[in-house]
Amino acid sequence: MSFAWAKQYEPKSAFTKWIDEKLPVPRLVYNAVGAGYPVPRNLNYMWNFGVLAGFCLMIQIITGVVLAMHYAANAQVAFGTVEHIMRNVNYGWMMRYAHANGASFFFIVVYLHIFRGLFYSSYKAPREMIWLLGVVIFLLMMATAFMGYVLPWGQMSFWGAQVITGLFSAIPLVGEPLQIWLLGGFAPDNAALNRFFSLHFLLPFVIAGVVILHIWALHIPGSSNPTGVEVKSESDTVPFHPYYTSKDGFGLGVFLIAFALFVFFLPNALGHPDNYIEANPLSTPAHIVPEWYFLPFYAILRAFTGDLALFGVTFVPAKLLGVIAMFASILVWFILPWLDKSPVRSGHYRPLFRRFFWFGLIPTMIVLTICGGAPAEEPYVILSQVATAYYFLHFLVILPIVSQIEVPKPLPFSITEAVVGGDKPGGTPGGDPQGVVKGLPGSASDGSLQPAE
Amino acid sequence: MASDTAAMSDTDTDEGVRRRDWIHIAALSTAGVGAASVLIPLVSQMAPSADVLAASSTEVDVGAIQPGQSIKTTFRKQPLFVKRLTPEEIAEAKADDGANMRDPQTLAERTKEGNEDILVTMGVCTHLGCVPLGAAEGENKGEFGGYFCPCHGSHYDVAGRIRKGPAPLNLAVPEYSFKTDAVIRVG
Amino acid sequence: MTIRLGGIIAGLAITAVLVLWSLVPGFMNFAFGPAPEKQASYAFYEHGEGPEGGFAFDGPLGTWDVAQLQRGYQVYKEVCSACHSMKFVAFRNLQQLGYTEAEVDAEAASWTVPGIDPNTGETTTRPGAPTDYFPMPYANSIAAAAANNNAIPPDLSLMTKARPDGSNYVYSLLTGYEEPDPEKAAKLGFETPPGLYFNKHFPNVNIAMAPPLVLDGQVSYADGTEATIPQMAKDVAAFLTWTAEPSLVQRKQTGWFVLGFLLFATALAFLSYKQIWAGMKPKKK
Numbered sequence: 001m002s003f004a005w006a007k008q009y010e011p012k013s014a015f016t017k018w019i020d021e022k023l024p025v026p027r028l029v030y031n032a033v034g035a036g037y038p039v040p041r042n043l044n045y046m047w048n049f050g051v052l053a054g055f056c057l058m059i060q061i062i063t064g065v066v067l068a069m070h071y072a073a074n075a076q077v078a079f080g081t082v083e084h085i086m087r088n089v090n091y092g093w094m095m096r097y098a099h100a101n102g103a104s105f106f107f108i109v110v111y112l113h114i115f116r117g118l119f120y121s122s123y124k125a126p127r128e129m130i131w132l133l134g135v136v137i138f139l140l141m142m143a144t145a146f147m148g149y150v151l152p153w154g155q156m157s158f159w160g161a162q163v164i165t166g167l168f169s170a171i172p173l174v175g176e177p178l179q180i181w182l183l184g185g186f187a188p189d190n191a192a193l194n195r196f197f198s199l200h201f202l203l204p205f206v207i208a209g210v211v212i213l214h215i216w217a218l219h220i221p222g223s224s225n226p227t228g229v230e231v232k233s234e235s236d237t238v239p240f241h242p243y244y245t246s247k248d249g250f251g252l253g254v255f256l257i258a259f260a261l262f263v264f265f266l267p268n269a270l271g272h273p274d275n276y277i278e279a280n281p282l283s284t285p286a287h288i289v290p291e292w293y294f295l296p297f298y299a300i301l302r303a304f305t306g307d308l309a310l311f312g313v314t315f316v317p318a319k320l321l322g323v324i325a326m327f328a329s330i331l332v333w334f335i336l337p338w339l340d341k342s343p344v345r346s347g348h349y350r351p352l353f354r355r356f357f358w359f360g361l362i363p364t365m366i367v368l369t370i371c372g373g374a375p376a377e378e379p380y381v382i383l384s385q386v387a388t389a390y391y392f393l394h395f396l397v398i399l400p401i402v403s404q405i406e407v408p409k410p411l412p413f414s415i416t417e418a419v420v421g422g423d424k425p426g427g428t429p430g431g432d433p434q435g436v437v438k439g440l441p442g443s444a445s446d447g448s449l450q451p452a453e
Numbered sequence: 454m455a456s457d458t459a460a461m462s463d464t465d466t467d468e469g470v471r472r473r474d475w476i477h478i479a480a481l482s483t484a485g486v487g488a489a490s491v492l493i494p495l496v497s498q499m500a501p502s503a504d505v506l507a508a509s510s511t512e513v514d515v516g517a518i519q520p521g522q523s524i525k526t527t528f529r530k531q532p533l534f535v536k537r538l539t540p541e542e543i544a545e546a547k548a549d550d551g552a553n554m555r556d557p558q559t560l561a562e563r564t565k566e567g568n569e570d571i572l573v574t575m576g577v578c579t580h581l582g583c584v585p586l587g588a589a590e591g592e593n594k595g596e597f598g599g600y601f602c603p604c605h606g607s608h609y610d611v612a613g614r615i616r617k618g619p620a621p622l623n624l625a626v627p628e629y630s631f632k633t634d635a636v637i638r639v640g
Numbered sequence: 641m642t643i644r645l646g647g648i649i650a651g652l653a654i655t656a657v658l659v660l661w662s663l664v665p666g667f668m669n670f671a672f673g674p675a676p677e678k679q680a681s682y683a684f685y686e687h688g689e690g691p692e693g694g695f696a697f698d699g700p701l702g703t704w705d706v707a708q709l710q711r712g713y714q715v716y717k718e719v720c721s722a723c724h725s726m727k728f729v730a731f732r733n734l735q736q737l738g739y740t741e742a743e744v745d746a747e748a749a750s751w752t753v754p755g756i757d758p759n760t761g762e763t764t765t766r767p768g769a770p771t772d773y774f775p776m777p778y779a780n781s782i783a784a785a786a787a788n789n790n791a792i793p794p795d796l797s798l799m800t801k802a803r804p805d806g807s808n809y810v811y812s813l814l815t816g817y818e819e820p821d822p823e824k825a826a827k828l829g830f831e832t833p834p835g836l837y838f839n840k841h842f843p844n845v846n847i848a849m850a851p852p853l854v855l856d857g858q859v860s861y862a863d864g865t866e867a868t869i870p871q872m873a874k875d876v877a878a879f880l881t882w883t884a885e886p887s888l889v890q891r892k893q894t895g896w897f898v899l900g901f902l903l904f905a906t907a908l909a910f911l912s913y914k915q916i917w918a919g920m921k922p923k924k925k
Contacts, residue, residue: 480905
């Protein structure tokens with residue numbers, strides 16, 4: 001739908017013609033992930049994670065629906081029904097371990113997808129909407145994952161529900177009534193468990209809906225690519241199928257191997273032993289931490305240890321500062337496309353930006369993850385404060401300034417030139433690549449220049 | 454696959470069209486086998502779980518049942534009728550053994566040798582699964598003095614055999630055995 | 641431009657609040673404040689290394705040692721079950737330990753479970769059936785606390801999964817009772833109060849459970865294995881690993897099969913991918 005040379009779906013049999021007239025789903029698929037979607041030919045393996053994230057969502061929905069057939073969201077029996085799944089239901093252990101580890105792998109994949117977007121500035125025009133929808137998906141995922149973790153009704157489930165809803169009690173005036181409203185009681189119990197189950201079942205389908213919008217928005221400008229140079233001519237692209245279906249198929253295999261290693265050999269490595277103790281409102285686990293994928297944000301929450309006070313008057317208590325910062329740390333991604341105004345997208349051609357990315361942002365995220373999982377003692381507190389400060393400085397201060405002062409490296413004229421190195425200005429492929437370009441399916445058409453912007 | 458090979462033959466230069474095809478067919482079929490085998494756990498998780506299967510035998514004390522009385526108990530979460538026939542009922546049932554029936558069975562086939570007076574049947578109408586009347590005192594026993602299903606009017610005789618109405622089969626006799634003279638183990 | 645200016649101001653403001661009100665006071669306190677008299681730490685107990693030689697089920701190829709599980713069951717039955725429940729395990733599950741159906745029936749019948757008198761409806765007790773779950777030693781948690789110096793003996797069904805490195809933890813805990821070490825206690829500020837027992841592997845160091853395995857030969861193993869304390873601890877730790885995850889061996893075996901298949905499928909996918917891209921990526925000059 002984006003490039004003039006995109007191949008058109010041609011129904012061959014009478015039946016496919018009939019379908020195409022009545023409900024052109026095959027055409028939709030053909031244009032979305034088939035030969036009708038021209039994709040830059042230079043995508044590296046970092047571009048596999050979008051498809052993998054969609055696959056993870058599918059794993060979670062399928063295993064989740066299965067688990068819901070055996071689970072009961074009642075504080076009296078919830079823990080027991082999870083054990084029933086593990087012990088009595090046919091392949092129940094496999095379903096549950098796949099679902100629990102599937103959540104972790106979903107986050108691994110999505111984090112890689114996000115940081116690929118950050119490095120290659122995939123959020124920049126004309127792809128702001130894709131990025132914004134992606135952030136919405138991420139927020140929905142966090143809510144879904146949190147509520148899902150409550151369902152087994154172990155100690156971490158219970159105290160996680162207590163602590164996370166407790167965040168809302170930091171809001172002035174309405175905070176405490178809000179927390180009680182969220183829980184439907186004064187502490188997590190049946191009411192909270194039931195509504196979390198209901199929402200945990202609903203939200204994945206909302207995510208699936210936003211994913212469709214995300215992909216729709218993607219197909220308007222087309223995929224970005226490692227050079228950040230927009231597609232100019234047909235020789236810059238290959239059809240999604242079979243080129244990227246085969247590459248994604250291989251990527252999926254590698255992903256599944258890693259996933260199977262965890263599901264079958266280390267199923268509890270990413271969880272907490274405390275969650276195998278039934279929820280006990282009278283005793284908090286000694287060391288309470290969220291799941292690993294929330295740790296950076298948990299570290300930001302805890303980094304604010306002092307009230308904002310002047311002359312003995314407290315303006316904002318530390319608890320509220322932490323909550324604001326934690327939410328802000330994700331909300332800042334919503335304005336990212338307008339903070340980083342450098343015309344160059346790819347980090348490969350931005351020496352200064354690249355340095356801040358690899359030596360600033362990435363170590364910061366690692367430090368925050370470690371600090372989030374560490375007990376609240378020195379040196380972790382100070383480290384997490386430094387890392388939190390850098391996190392906000394990176395997005396809000398460094399990126400806007402870098403994009404002003406940086407001298408980017410010269411960009412290749414086109415994707416084809418970046419790949420084969422022989423593309424002369426003007427887009428006429430010369431010498432070496434000619435054979436390749438000629439060989440492309442559907443390349444008999446004009447091969448005209450069509451800047452995407 | 455078709456477009457795969459189409460794309461292939463387009464880019465193909467000189468050697469190995471068949472070998473290439475073979476690789477894609479193998480890869481796709483392997484993926485298909487993988488996807489199909491995922492169905493095994495997905496389908497079998499809906500089958501009865503281990504605790505349900507384990508609980509599928511019941512012991513019933515039949516010693517206290519008086520002739521002419523029935524008790525209703527449960528087997529696999531379904532009603533189970535255990536009835537001690539009176540000598541008259543036994544005679545009646547035997548007399549009917551040769552009658553024209555939809556699902557011909559003799560009383561001897563439906564009871565255990567030596568315990569012909571103990572009739573164990575599922576309390577599930579073979580028509581559409583309602584619970585027939587007649588096991589409790591004072592209930593409608595139907596035209597043949599056995600059980601009567603009120604849902605669609607199936608009449609069973611004293612041996613639980615279908616005699617009139619839409620039900621296709623006699624009331625099912627589950628597998629059971631006498632552990633002692635007074636205790637049966639169903640399932 | 642406004643967004644960027646606003647962003648820079650907001651970023652600097654957040655950093656200023658963080659640095660001035662949290663980081664600086666925290667750092668001053670850390671660097672120049674009085675050192676805490678005793679540093680409360682999360683890990684003052686010793687991590688248990690587990691039995692020498694490990695367990696039969698360790699590692700990706702691990703499998704159950706059925707004889708050991710039977711011995712461990714005997715230890716649970718004769719020692720632990722006096723105070724500890726195992727409510728998620730049913731007698732029928734014992735078949736997995738290599739008992740025949742008849743043996744499971746007999747084993748179940750040797751336990752007394754709560755029942756209801758079929759004639760009067762009153763609560764009573766009856767011998768267990770294979771479908772019954774292991775009975776609770778106490779009527780409720782209050783009774784459990786009252787009988788045990790206010791410490792409720794935890795359910796053991798999931799114990800080895802409910803503690804980090806659980807199988808080794810159970811072994812180490814059972815063999816880790818010691819005379820209180822005054823030197824260590826002084827360092828930690830932990831005394832062992834009367835009624836509690838010093839155990840270097842317990843997260844609290846002072847545990848309410850009296851040493852359960854105190855004598856060699858406390859149980860007489862049917863298979864003739866010498867019932868030393870480490871042997872009993874190892875057996876019961878293995879048994880509790882089984883109760884926590886009966887599907888452990890099946891899981892690993894399925895895992896190998898799945899991994900083998902995936903490696904094969906991924907190799908094919910790789911070849912297919914390379915074939916499709918052949919000629920698409922000419923070497924750079």
